[in-house]
Amino acid sequence: MMTTVREKRIQENQSILSHDRDKSLGENPPNKNPLLSPKQIIRQASLNTSPQHFFIPNDKIFQMDNSFILYETNEGIIIIDQHAAHERIQYEKLQKEYSKETVICSQRLLTPMPFQVPRHLSDFSEKLLSPLKKIGYEIEHFGQETFVLKTVPLLLSKINPQEIIQNIFDNLLEFSDKTIESLIDTLLIKTACSSAIKANQPLSIPEMKNLIELLHKTAMPFRCPHGRPTLVQVPFRFLKKHFLRTRD
Numbered sequence: 001m002m003t004t005v006r007e008k009r010i011q012e013n014q015s016i017l018s019h020d021r022d023k024s025l026g027e028n029p030p031n032k033n034p035l036l037s038p039k040q041i042i043r044q045a046s047l048n049t050s051p052q053h054f055f056i057p058n059d060k061i062f063q064m065d066n067s068f069i070l071y072e073t074n075e076g077i078i079i080i081d082q083h084a085a086h087e088r089i090q091y092e093k094l095q096k097e098y099s100k101e102t103v104i105c106s107q108r109l110l111t112p113m114p115f116q117v118p119r120h121l122s123d124f125s126e127k128l129l130s131p132l133k134k135i136g137y138e139i140e141h142f143g144q145e146t147f148v149l150k151t152v153p154l155l156l157s158k159i160n161p162q163e164i165i166q167n168i169f170d171n172l173l174e175f176s177d178k179t180i181e182s183l184i185d186t187l188l189i190k191t192a193c194s195s196a197i198k199a200n201q202p203l204s205i206p207e208m209k210n211l212i213e214l215l216h217k218t219a220m221p222f223r224c225p226h227g228r229p230t231l232v233q234v235p236f237r238f239l240k241k242h243f244l245r246t247r248d
Contacts, residue, residue, distance in 0.1 A: 060072045061205055061208055061209065063082075063202065063203055063208060064079075065200075066199070066200045066201060066202050066203075067081070067082060067083070067199040067200055067201075068080065068081060068082065069082055069085075069203070069208045069211065069212065071212075073233075075233065075235055075236070076233055076234050076235035076236045076237075076238075076239070077233070077234045077236075077239075078231055078232075078233050078234075079231060079232050079233075079234070080211075080212065080215070080230060080231040081199075081224075081228070081229070081230055081231065082197050082199070082201070082203065082208075082211060083196055083197055083198055083199050084224035084228050084229065084230045085211055085212075085215045085221075085224070085230045085231065086196040086197040086211060087192050087193050087196040087224045087225060087226075088192075088215065088218055088220065088221065088223065088224050088225060088230055089196075089211070089214045089215060089218060090155065090191070090192035090195050090196050091188060091189055091192035091224075091225040092218050092219060092220075093192075094135070094153075094155075094188045094191060094192055095188060098134060098135055098184070098188065103133065103134055103136070104134065104135050104136040104153055104154075105136065105153070105154040106136040106137070106138065106151040106152060106153055106154055107151060107152055107153070107154050107156075107157035108138075108150060108151045109149065109150060109151065109152065109161055112140075112148045112149060112150045113148065113149045113161045113162065113165060114142060114146055114147070114148045114149075115146075115147055115148075115149065115165045115169065116145050116146060116147075117145050117146075117147055117169070117172065118145065119144070119145050121172055122144070122145055125141070125147060125172065126141060127180065128172075128180060128183070129141065131180060131184050132168075132184075132187075135153065135184060135187060135188060135191070136151065136152060136153030136154065136155075136156075136191075137149065137151065137152060137153065137164075137168065137187075138150040138151035139168075149161060149164070149165055149168075152164055153191050153195075155191060155192075155194075155195035156191060156194055156195055159194050159195075163194075164194075167187070167190050167194075168187065171183055171186050171187060171190075188225075189225040189226065192225060193225075193226075197211070215230065215231075
């Protein structure tokens with residue numbers, strides 16, 4: 001792979017810093033204390049996690065860039081992606097409601113929205129009406145290729161219905177009649193994503209603490225439904241290693 005200009009500058013800076021460090025430590029600097037880049041810290045931190053300590057926020061809790069929650073534990077610093085974390089919370093909530101054989105709370109549209117489905121997908125669409133209603137999307141077959149969206153999940157009541165229809169339609173084109181459950185799960189994920197707290201959204205301290213507590217209660221707190229990480233821990237031992245505060 002080609003080295004970018006930015007990567008070359010980082011390497012040059014690290015070389016300079018490493019040289020200065022060696023001079024300050026004498027002729028025999030400790031070999032076990034290489035200068036760690038932030039990327040190396042995050043990589044090693046991700047491989048050396050202590051899950052039992054992830055969800056113990058104290059009063060030192062902050063929001064960075066209106067997108068990340070940072071707080072300190074006995075083990076180190078935790079950084080949470082607020083959107084990915086809330087997406088995981090919302091997804092598992094929807095999953096539980098769907099598995100209970102109950103209809104997910106929905107919001108009726110003031111004006112039902114018609115949309116067209118290709119003729120070759122009409123039969124398949126007909127089979128989907130019942131499971132879609134169960135997750136909050138009430139759709140009525142209006143004749144031939146025309147369907148009408150009447151309700152949406154309550155979590156999506158503020159989302160443009162046209163965008164919701166497009167999501168359903170796009171996924172309909174990707175699945176066959178043998179994968180209805182897969183389609184439903186994909187729509188649950190998209191519902192969770194659309195309803196989750198966004199990046200660049202300011203949060204109060206109580207809201208951040210509540211998000212952490214809810215994430216702690218999920219079955220898979222370390223990944224969002226798409227597979228992205230929800231958080232990373234930077235242990236104090238790596239910070240001490242980076243700043244040459246230890247010889248271990």
